[in-house]
Amino acid sequence: MMRIGSIVLGMQEAQRKPRSRWVGLVLWGVLLPLVLLVALGWMLSDRVFVIDMMGAAQMHLCWGVLLVLLIGLALRRWRFTACVLVLLGCALYPLLSGRTLMLPKPEITRGDRSIRIVSVNINPENESWDDALSRLLEIDADVIVLIEVPPELNRSIKNRGILDGTDFPYWTQRYWVERQTSPCFVLSRWPIKKLDTGGDPIMNQNALHVLVDGPQGAFVVGLLHPLSPRGNGRWTLGNAVIEMQADVIVETIKRTKLPMLIGADLNSAPAQYRSRVLREHGLRQSKPLLRMGGSFPTNAGVPGPLRVQIDDVWYAPGVRPVAWESIEIIGSDHDGVFAEFMLD
Structure with a gap:
Protein backbone atom coordinates (compact mmCIF):
# COMPACT_ATOMS: atom_id res chain seq x y z
CA MET A 1 0.00 0.00 0.00
CA MET A 2 2.83 2.37 0.90
CA ARG A 3 4.49 1.67 -2.41
CA ILE A 4 1.24 2.39 -4.31
CA GLY A 5 0.84 5.64 -2.35
CA SER A 6 4.37 6.68 -3.23
CA ILE A 7 3.70 5.99 -6.90
CA VAL A 8 0.53 8.12 -6.81
CA LEU A 9 2.34 10.97 -5.08
CA GLY A 10 5.13 10.76 -7.62
CA MET A 11 2.65 10.94 -10.49
CA GLN A 12 0.97 14.02 -8.92
CA GLU A 13 4.33 15.71 -8.44
CA ALA A 14 5.25 15.00 -12.05
CA GLN A 15 2.00 16.62 -13.15
CA ARG A 16 2.65 19.68 -10.97
CA LYS A 17 6.11 20.40 -12.39
CA PRO A 18 5.00 21.10 -16.00
CA ARG A 19 2.10 23.18 -14.68
CA SER A 20 4.48 25.09 -12.41
CA ARG A 21 6.83 25.72 -15.32
CA TRP A 22 3.98 27.13 -17.42
CA VAL A 23 2.86 29.40 -14.57
CA GLY A 24 6.43 30.63 -14.14
CA LEU A 25 6.73 31.24 -17.89
CA VAL A 26 3.57 33.34 -17.91
CA LEU A 27 4.59 35.31 -14.82
CA TRP A 28 8.21 36.00 -15.72
CA GLY A 29 8.00 35.89 -19.51
CA VAL A 30 4.72 37.70 -20.15
CA LEU A 31 3.44 39.65 -17.17
CA LEU A 32 6.75 40.95 -15.83
CA PRO A 33 7.84 42.57 -19.15
CA LEU A 34 4.46 44.33 -19.29
CA VAL A 35 4.93 45.53 -15.71
CA LEU A 36 8.43 46.74 -16.61
CA LEU A 37 7.00 48.79 -19.48
CA VAL A 38 4.49 50.47 -17.16
CA ALA A 39 7.04 51.02 -14.38
CA LEU A 40 9.92 52.39 -16.43
CA GLY A 41 8.38 53.45 -19.74
CA TRP A 42 7.71 57.01 -18.52
CA MET A 43 11.48 57.52 -18.33
CA LEU A 44 11.55 57.21 -22.14
CA SER A 45 8.53 59.46 -22.68
CA ASP A 46 10.68 62.23 -24.16
CA ARG A 47 11.87 59.93 -26.95
CA VAL A 48 8.98 57.71 -27.97
CA PHE A 49 5.59 59.20 -28.87
CA VAL A 50 3.59 56.01 -28.22
CA ILE A 51 5.15 55.48 -24.79
CA ASP A 52 4.39 59.07 -23.81
CA MET A 53 0.76 58.57 -24.86
CA MET A 54 0.63 55.51 -22.59
CA GLY A 55 1.47 57.83 -19.71
CA ALA A 56 -1.97 59.41 -20.02
CA ALA A 57 -3.37 56.19 -18.51
CA GLN A 58 -0.59 55.69 -15.94
CA MET A 59 -2.93 55.56 -12.95
CA HIS A 60 -5.14 52.96 -14.61
CA LEU A 61 -2.08 50.94 -15.64
CA CYS A 62 -0.91 51.00 -12.02
CA TRP A 63 -4.14 49.29 -11.02
CA GLY A 64 -3.20 46.57 -13.52
CA VAL A 65 0.22 46.24 -11.90
CA LEU A 66 -1.47 45.92 -8.51
CA LEU A 67 -3.59 43.08 -9.92
CA VAL A 68 -0.43 41.30 -11.09
CA LEU A 69 0.99 41.77 -7.59
CA LEU A 70 -2.07 40.10 -6.07
CA ILE A 71 -1.74 37.21 -8.53
CA GLY A 72 1.84 36.69 -7.43
CA LEU A 73 0.76 36.68 -3.78
CA ALA A 74 -2.06 34.21 -4.46
CA LEU A 75 0.36 31.85 -6.22
CA ARG A 76 2.98 32.31 -3.46
CA ARG A 77 5.61 33.36 -5.97
CA TRP A 78 7.53 35.49 -3.49
CA ARG A 79 10.47 36.58 -5.68
CA PHE A 80 8.11 37.52 -8.48
CA THR A 81 5.88 39.42 -6.04
CA ALA A 82 8.85 41.30 -4.60
CA CYS A 83 9.95 42.38 -8.10
CA VAL A 84 6.44 43.58 -8.97
CA LEU A 85 6.19 45.50 -5.69
CA VAL A 86 9.39 47.41 -6.46
CA LEU A 87 8.20 48.11 -10.01
CA LEU A 88 4.83 49.32 -8.72
CA GLY A 89 6.70 51.97 -6.71
CA CYS A 90 8.53 53.02 -9.89
CA ALA A 91 5.25 53.21 -11.82
CA LEU A 92 3.65 55.38 -9.14
CA TYR A 93 6.58 57.78 -8.81
CA PRO A 94 5.60 60.26 -11.58
CA LEU A 95 2.07 60.37 -10.16
CA LEU A 96 3.17 60.93 -6.55
CA SER A 97 6.16 63.23 -7.02
CA GLY A 98 5.61 66.61 -5.38
CA ARG A 99 1.88 66.09 -4.93
CA THR A 100 -0.22 67.11 -1.93
CA LEU A 101 -2.24 64.21 -0.57
CA MET A 102 -5.55 66.03 0.02
CA LEU A 103 -6.91 69.60 0.03
CA PRO A 104 -10.33 71.01 0.92
CA LYS A 105 -12.43 73.09 -1.44
CA PRO A 106 -12.02 76.89 -1.20
CA GLU A 107 -14.23 78.38 1.52
CA ILE A 108 -16.25 81.59 1.48
CA THR A 109 -13.75 83.39 3.72
CA ARG A 110 -10.01 83.42 3.21
CA GLY A 111 -6.83 84.74 4.78
CA ASP A 112 -5.20 88.08 4.03
CA ARG A 113 -2.22 86.42 2.34
Whole structure:
Protein backbone atom coordinates (compact mmCIF):
# COMPACT_ATOMS: atom_id res chain seq x y z
CA MET A 1 0.00 0.00 0.00
CA MET A 2 2.83 2.37 0.90
CA ARG A 3 4.49 1.67 -2.41
CA ILE A 4 1.24 2.39 -4.31
CA GLY A 5 0.84 5.64 -2.35
CA SER A 6 4.37 6.68 -3.23
CA ILE A 7 3.70 5.99 -6.90
CA VAL A 8 0.53 8.12 -6.81
CA LEU A 9 2.34 10.97 -5.08
CA GLY A 10 5.13 10.76 -7.62
CA MET A 11 2.65 10.94 -10.49
CA GLN A 12 0.97 14.02 -8.92
CA GLU A 13 4.33 15.71 -8.44
CA ALA A 14 5.25 15.00 -12.05
CA GLN A 15 2.00 16.62 -13.15
CA ARG A 16 2.65 19.68 -10.97
CA LYS A 17 6.11 20.40 -12.39
CA PRO A 18 5.00 21.10 -16.00
CA ARG A 19 2.10 23.18 -14.68
CA SER A 20 4.48 25.09 -12.41
CA ARG A 21 6.83 25.72 -15.32
CA TRP A 22 3.98 27.13 -17.42
CA VAL A 23 2.86 29.40 -14.57
CA GLY A 24 6.43 30.63 -14.14
CA LEU A 25 6.73 31.24 -17.89
CA VAL A 26 3.57 33.34 -17.91
CA LEU A 27 4.59 35.31 -14.82
CA TRP A 28 8.21 36.00 -15.72
CA GLY A 29 8.00 35.89 -19.51
CA VAL A 30 4.72 37.70 -20.15
CA LEU A 31 3.44 39.65 -17.17
CA LEU A 32 6.75 40.95 -15.83
CA PRO A 33 7.84 42.57 -19.15
CA LEU A 34 4.46 44.33 -19.29
CA VAL A 35 4.93 45.53 -15.71
CA LEU A 36 8.43 46.74 -16.61
CA LEU A 37 7.00 48.79 -19.48
CA VAL A 38 4.49 50.47 -17.16
CA ALA A 39 7.04 51.02 -14.38
CA LEU A 40 9.92 52.39 -16.43
CA GLY A 41 8.38 53.45 -19.74
CA TRP A 42 7.71 57.01 -18.52
CA MET A 43 11.48 57.52 -18.33
CA LEU A 44 11.55 57.21 -22.14
CA SER A 45 8.53 59.46 -22.68
CA ASP A 46 10.68 62.23 -24.16
CA ARG A 47 11.87 59.93 -26.95
CA VAL A 48 8.98 57.71 -27.97
CA PHE A 49 5.59 59.20 -28.87
CA VAL A 50 3.59 56.01 -28.22
CA ILE A 51 5.15 55.48 -24.79
CA ASP A 52 4.39 59.07 -23.81
CA MET A 53 0.76 58.57 -24.86
CA MET A 54 0.63 55.51 -22.59
CA GLY A 55 1.47 57.83 -19.71
CA ALA A 56 -1.97 59.41 -20.02
CA ALA A 57 -3.37 56.19 -18.51
CA GLN A 58 -0.59 55.69 -15.94
CA MET A 59 -2.93 55.56 -12.95
CA HIS A 60 -5.14 52.96 -14.61
CA LEU A 61 -2.08 50.94 -15.64
CA CYS A 62 -0.91 51.00 -12.02
CA TRP A 63 -4.14 49.29 -11.02
CA GLY A 64 -3.20 46.57 -13.52
CA VAL A 65 0.22 46.24 -11.90
CA LEU A 66 -1.47 45.92 -8.51
CA LEU A 67 -3.59 43.08 -9.92
CA VAL A 68 -0.43 41.30 -11.09
CA LEU A 69 0.99 41.77 -7.59
CA LEU A 70 -2.07 40.10 -6.07
CA ILE A 71 -1.74 37.21 -8.53
CA GLY A 72 1.84 36.69 -7.43
CA LEU A 73 0.76 36.68 -3.78
CA ALA A 74 -2.06 34.21 -4.46
CA LEU A 75 0.36 31.85 -6.22
CA ARG A 76 2.98 32.31 -3.46
CA ARG A 77 5.61 33.36 -5.97
CA TRP A 78 7.53 35.49 -3.49
CA ARG A 79 10.47 36.58 -5.68
CA PHE A 80 8.11 37.52 -8.48
CA THR A 81 5.88 39.42 -6.04
CA ALA A 82 8.85 41.30 -4.60
CA CYS A 83 9.95 42.38 -8.10
CA VAL A 84 6.44 43.58 -8.97
CA LEU A 85 6.19 45.50 -5.69
CA VAL A 86 9.39 47.41 -6.46
CA LEU A 87 8.20 48.11 -10.01
CA LEU A 88 4.83 49.32 -8.72
CA GLY A 89 6.70 51.97 -6.71
CA CYS A 90 8.53 53.02 -9.89
CA ALA A 91 5.25 53.21 -11.82
CA LEU A 92 3.65 55.38 -9.14
CA TYR A 93 6.58 57.78 -8.81
CA PRO A 94 5.60 60.26 -11.58
CA LEU A 95 2.07 60.37 -10.16
CA LEU A 96 3.17 60.93 -6.55
CA SER A 97 6.16 63.23 -7.02
CA GLY A 98 5.61 66.61 -5.38
CA ARG A 99 1.88 66.09 -4.93
CA THR A 100 -0.22 67.11 -1.93
CA LEU A 101 -2.24 64.21 -0.57
CA MET A 102 -5.55 66.03 0.02
CA LEU A 103 -6.91 69.60 0.03
CA PRO A 104 -10.33 71.01 0.92
CA LYS A 105 -12.43 73.09 -1.44
CA PRO A 106 -12.02 76.89 -1.20
CA GLU A 107 -14.23 78.38 1.52
CA ILE A 108 -16.25 81.59 1.48
CA THR A 109 -13.75 83.39 3.72
CA ARG A 110 -10.01 83.42 3.21
CA GLY A 111 -6.83 84.74 4.78
CA ASP A 112 -5.20 88.08 4.03
CA ARG A 113 -2.22 86.42 2.34
CA SER A 114 -4.15 83.99 0.16
CA ILE A 115 -4.13 84.01 -3.64
CA ARG A 116 -7.00 82.52 -5.58
CA ILE A 117 -6.67 81.64 -9.24
CA VAL A 118 -9.00 80.07 -11.78
CA SER A 119 -7.63 78.35 -14.88
CA VAL A 120 -10.04 77.36 -17.65
CA ASN A 121 -9.88 76.00 -21.18
CA ILE A 122 -13.13 77.63 -22.25
CA ASN A 123 -13.19 75.87 -25.68
CA PRO A 124 -12.73 77.88 -28.92
CA GLU A 125 -16.06 76.54 -30.27
CA ASN A 126 -18.05 77.32 -27.12
CA GLU A 127 -21.37 78.82 -28.20
CA SER A 128 -22.29 79.50 -24.56
CA TRP A 129 -19.14 81.50 -23.80
CA ASP A 130 -21.16 84.45 -22.44
CA ASP A 131 -22.84 82.26 -19.80
CA ALA A 132 -19.52 80.59 -18.99
CA LEU A 133 -17.80 83.94 -18.56
CA SER A 134 -20.60 85.32 -16.38
CA ARG A 135 -20.25 82.41 -13.97
CA LEU A 136 -16.47 82.70 -13.90
CA LEU A 137 -16.67 86.41 -13.04
CA GLU A 138 -18.80 85.54 -9.99
CA ILE A 139 -15.99 83.45 -8.44
CA ASP A 140 -14.04 85.06 -5.62
CA ALA A 141 -10.70 84.82 -7.43
CA ASP A 142 -7.80 87.22 -7.85
CA VAL A 143 -6.95 86.06 -11.37
CA ILE A 144 -8.72 84.13 -14.12
CA VAL A 145 -6.69 82.44 -16.85
CA LEU A 146 -8.72 81.84 -20.01
CA ILE A 147 -7.27 79.34 -22.50
CA GLU A 148 -8.49 78.75 -26.08
CA VAL A 149 -10.83 81.72 -26.13
CA PRO A 150 -13.65 81.72 -28.73
CA PRO A 151 -13.37 84.42 -31.42
CA GLU A 152 -16.47 86.30 -30.21
CA LEU A 153 -15.20 86.40 -26.65
CA ASN A 154 -11.81 87.51 -27.92
CA ARG A 155 -13.40 90.45 -29.76
CA SER A 156 -15.72 91.25 -26.86
CA ILE A 157 -12.80 91.63 -24.45
CA LYS A 158 -10.54 93.55 -26.82
CA ASN A 159 -12.99 95.75 -28.71
CA ARG A 160 -16.33 95.85 -26.90
CA GLY A 161 -15.30 96.42 -23.29
CA ILE A 162 -17.18 93.41 -21.94
CA LEU A 163 -15.06 93.50 -18.77
CA ASP A 164 -15.69 97.17 -18.05
CA GLY A 165 -17.52 97.60 -14.77
CA THR A 166 -16.79 94.01 -13.64
CA ASP A 167 -14.54 92.89 -10.78
CA PHE A 168 -11.90 91.97 -13.39
CA PRO A 169 -11.20 95.18 -15.32
CA TYR A 170 -7.50 94.43 -15.90
CA TRP A 171 -6.48 92.05 -18.67
CA THR A 172 -3.79 91.10 -21.14
CA GLN A 173 -3.58 88.42 -23.80
CA ARG A 174 -1.48 85.91 -25.69
CA TYR A 175 -2.19 86.38 -29.38
CA TRP A 176 -3.39 83.71 -31.76
CA VAL A 177 -0.81 82.36 -34.23
CA GLU A 178 -2.16 79.94 -36.84
CA ARG A 179 -1.30 76.29 -36.09
CA GLN A 180 0.96 77.36 -33.24
CA THR A 181 -0.73 79.22 -30.39
CA SER A 182 -4.30 79.69 -29.20
CA PRO A 183 -5.75 83.05 -28.05
CA CYS A 184 -5.51 83.23 -24.25
CA PHE A 185 -6.21 85.93 -21.66
CA VAL A 186 -5.25 86.71 -18.09
CA LEU A 187 -8.02 88.63 -16.28
CA SER A 188 -7.22 90.26 -12.97
CA ARG A 189 -9.04 91.90 -10.08
CA TRP A 190 -5.89 93.91 -9.38
CA PRO A 191 -3.55 96.06 -11.53
CA ILE A 192 -1.19 94.04 -13.71
CA LYS A 193 1.96 94.52 -15.76
CA LYS A 194 2.95 92.29 -18.66
CA LEU A 195 6.52 91.05 -18.21
CA ASP A 196 9.18 90.68 -20.87
CA THR A 197 9.95 87.02 -21.55
CA GLY A 198 13.13 87.56 -23.56
CA GLY A 199 14.07 88.37 -27.12
CA ASP A 200 13.26 85.03 -28.73
CA PRO A 201 10.28 85.65 -31.08
CA ILE A 202 8.99 82.08 -30.73
CA MET A 203 9.04 82.38 -26.95
CA ASN A 204 7.35 85.80 -27.03
CA GLN A 205 4.43 84.43 -29.01
CA ASN A 206 4.04 81.40 -26.71
CA ALA A 207 4.69 82.81 -23.24
CA LEU A 208 2.61 85.23 -21.19
CA HIS A 209 3.87 86.31 -17.74
CA VAL A 210 2.02 88.95 -15.76
CA LEU A 211 2.98 90.77 -12.56
CA VAL A 212 -0.10 91.15 -10.33
CA ASP A 213 -0.06 93.91 -7.69
CA GLY A 214 -2.55 92.49 -5.19
CA PRO A 215 -3.27 93.56 -1.60
CA GLN A 216 -1.79 90.30 -0.32
CA GLY A 217 1.51 91.15 -2.03
CA ALA A 218 2.88 91.01 -5.56
CA PHE A 219 3.00 87.73 -7.46
CA VAL A 220 3.44 86.52 -11.03
CA VAL A 221 0.91 84.62 -13.13
CA GLY A 222 1.69 82.78 -16.35
CA LEU A 223 -0.10 80.41 -18.69
CA LEU A 224 0.87 77.32 -20.62
CA HIS A 225 -0.99 75.77 -23.53
CA PRO A 226 1.21 73.85 -25.99
CA LEU A 227 -0.12 72.04 -29.03
CA SER A 228 -2.13 68.90 -28.39
CA PRO A 229 -0.18 65.73 -29.34
CA ARG A 230 -2.44 64.56 -32.18
CA GLY A 231 0.56 63.27 -34.05
CA ASN A 232 4.30 62.94 -33.70
CA GLY A 233 5.01 66.35 -35.25
CA ARG A 234 2.64 68.28 -32.99
CA TRP A 235 3.89 66.28 -29.99
CA THR A 236 7.51 67.17 -30.74
CA LEU A 237 6.75 70.86 -31.29
CA GLY A 238 4.64 71.08 -28.14
CA ASN A 239 7.37 69.40 -26.10
CA ALA A 240 9.95 71.88 -27.41
CA VAL A 241 7.71 74.79 -26.42
CA ILE A 242 7.33 73.43 -22.89
CA GLU A 243 11.10 72.96 -22.57
CA MET A 244 11.72 76.57 -23.63
CA GLN A 245 8.93 77.98 -21.49
CA ALA A 246 10.09 76.08 -18.41
CA ASP A 247 13.50 77.74 -18.76
CA VAL A 248 11.87 81.16 -19.13
CA ILE A 249 9.67 80.54 -16.07
CA VAL A 250 12.78 79.85 -14.00
CA GLU A 251 14.37 83.06 -15.32
CA THR A 252 11.24 85.08 -14.51
CA ILE A 253 11.23 83.74 -10.94
CA LYS A 254 14.93 84.58 -10.52
CA ARG A 255 14.51 88.06 -11.99
CA THR A 256 11.38 89.08 -10.07
CA LYS A 257 12.12 87.12 -6.87
CA LEU A 258 8.35 86.63 -6.58
CA PRO A 259 6.14 83.52 -6.27
CA MET A 260 4.67 82.34 -9.57
CA LEU A 261 1.46 80.52 -10.47
CA ILE A 262 0.84 78.92 -13.89
CA GLY A 263 -2.61 78.28 -15.34
CA ALA A 264 -2.04 75.37 -17.67
CA ASP A 265 -3.62 73.04 -20.15
CA LEU A 266 -0.56 70.97 -20.99
CA ASN A 267 -2.39 68.44 -23.15
CA SER A 268 -0.38 66.08 -20.98
CA ALA A 269 -1.15 64.00 -17.89
CA PRO A 270 1.00 63.93 -14.71
CA ALA A 271 3.09 60.94 -15.85
CA GLN A 272 3.77 62.31 -19.33
CA TYR A 273 6.83 64.17 -20.52
CA ARG A 274 5.55 67.74 -20.41
CA SER A 275 4.58 67.42 -16.76
CA ARG A 276 7.97 65.87 -16.00
CA VAL A 277 9.73 68.89 -17.57
CA LEU A 278 7.88 71.27 -15.25
CA ARG A 279 8.67 69.15 -12.18
CA GLU A 280 12.35 69.07 -13.13
CA HIS A 281 12.26 72.89 -13.21
CA GLY A 282 10.93 73.09 -9.67
CA LEU A 283 7.19 73.50 -10.39
CA ARG A 284 4.49 71.45 -8.71
CA GLN A 285 0.87 70.55 -9.46
CA SER A 286 -1.78 71.87 -7.12
CA LYS A 287 -4.32 69.10 -7.68
CA PRO A 288 -4.32 66.82 -4.60
CA LEU A 289 -3.50 63.18 -5.20
CA LEU A 290 -6.66 61.79 -3.61
CA ARG A 291 -9.04 64.05 -5.57
CA MET A 292 -10.04 61.44 -8.12
CA GLY A 293 -11.13 62.12 -11.68
CA GLY A 294 -9.67 64.06 -14.61
CA SER A 295 -10.46 67.29 -16.40
CA PHE A 296 -10.80 66.08 -20.01
CA PRO A 297 -12.96 65.15 -21.88
CA THR A 298 -16.14 66.16 -20.06
CA ASN A 299 -18.57 66.13 -22.99
CA ALA A 300 -18.07 62.62 -24.38
CA GLY A 301 -19.81 60.56 -21.70
CA VAL A 302 -16.48 59.50 -20.20
CA PRO A 303 -16.79 58.84 -16.42
CA GLY A 304 -14.72 61.13 -14.20
CA PRO A 305 -12.25 58.44 -13.06
CA LEU A 306 -11.42 57.62 -16.70
CA ARG A 307 -10.74 61.22 -17.73
CA VAL A 308 -7.23 62.65 -18.01
CA GLN A 309 -6.02 65.49 -15.77
CA ILE A 310 -4.42 67.82 -18.31
CA ASP A 311 -5.65 71.08 -16.71
CA ASP A 312 -4.24 72.41 -13.46
CA VAL A 313 -2.59 75.35 -11.70
CA TRP A 314 1.13 74.78 -11.23
CA TYR A 315 3.13 76.70 -8.64
CA ALA A 316 6.71 77.56 -7.77
CA PRO A 317 8.31 77.93 -4.32
CA GLY A 318 7.03 80.92 -2.36
CA VAL A 319 3.43 79.74 -2.13
CA ARG A 320 1.73 76.54 -0.98
CA PRO A 321 -1.67 75.18 -2.03
CA VAL A 322 -4.37 75.26 0.67
CA ALA A 323 -7.55 74.54 -1.34
CA TRP A 324 -8.47 73.06 -4.71
CA GLU A 325 -11.68 72.48 -6.64
CA SER A 326 -12.67 71.27 -10.08
CA ILE A 327 -15.34 73.48 -11.68
CA GLU A 328 -17.72 72.69 -14.51
CA ILE A 329 -17.51 75.08 -17.47
CA ILE A 330 -20.63 75.60 -19.57
CA GLY A 331 -20.04 74.62 -23.20
CA SER A 332 -16.49 73.39 -22.69
CA ASP A 333 -15.05 69.90 -22.99
CA HIS A 334 -12.71 70.66 -20.07
CA ASP A 335 -13.34 71.14 -16.38
CA GLY A 336 -11.67 74.23 -14.95
CA VAL A 337 -9.57 74.51 -11.79
CA PHE A 338 -10.16 76.85 -8.85
CA ALA A 339 -7.13 76.81 -6.54
CA GLU A 340 -6.14 78.77 -3.47
CA PHE A 341 -2.58 79.35 -2.30
CA MET A 342 -1.01 80.94 0.74
CA LEU A 343 2.06 83.14 0.51
CA ASP A 344 4.92 81.70 2.59
